[in-house]
Amino acid sequence: MADSLPPCPDCSSEHTYEMGALLVCPMCGHEWAPQESAATPDDGPVQRVVKDAVGNVLSDGDTVVVTTSIKVKGSPQGIKAGTKVRGIRLIDPVNGHDIDCRVEGFGAMLLKSSLVKKA
Known part of the structure; x- marks a missing residue:
């Protein structure tokens, strides 16, 4: 695949795939928006207000x-x-x-x- 998808933020599986506007992990079932994965681990945890x-x-x-x-x-x-x-x-x-x-x-x-x- 030319542009690889980011790994799952929950289980770090590399088998993620796109489903509509979301990214999905088949290993743990976690779904997330691509914008959420844009934050790098160096940024630290993102606090939800x-x-x-x-x-x-x-x-x-x-x-x-x-x-x-x-x-x-x-x-x-x-x-x-x-x-x-x-x-x-x-x-x-x-x-x-x-x-x-x-x-x-x-x-x-x-x-x-x-x-x-x-x-």
Whole structure:
């Protein structure tokens, strides 16, 4: 192949291939955009910035307040606006949810950063 594709950032496999606008690793199943692989390892890890509903930067361990009522599947009542959530953990987005936390009365769940604000 004239222009080789970059190796997989997860497992370093050299067997990557293009699928539409994404690069795919058949060994581990990881998919990523070609722009992500443009960063060289010498640049260091790229930090993802997560912002709340009003633009404040969030970090692990922060306390946030839910800004709008959230319906919870399988629960007769949802999470009310104004509910405080302590000790959040930022994760890679899963279906748009990028906060892993424990909500009092509901247990562990994932939240979207666009529905909370930093307390």
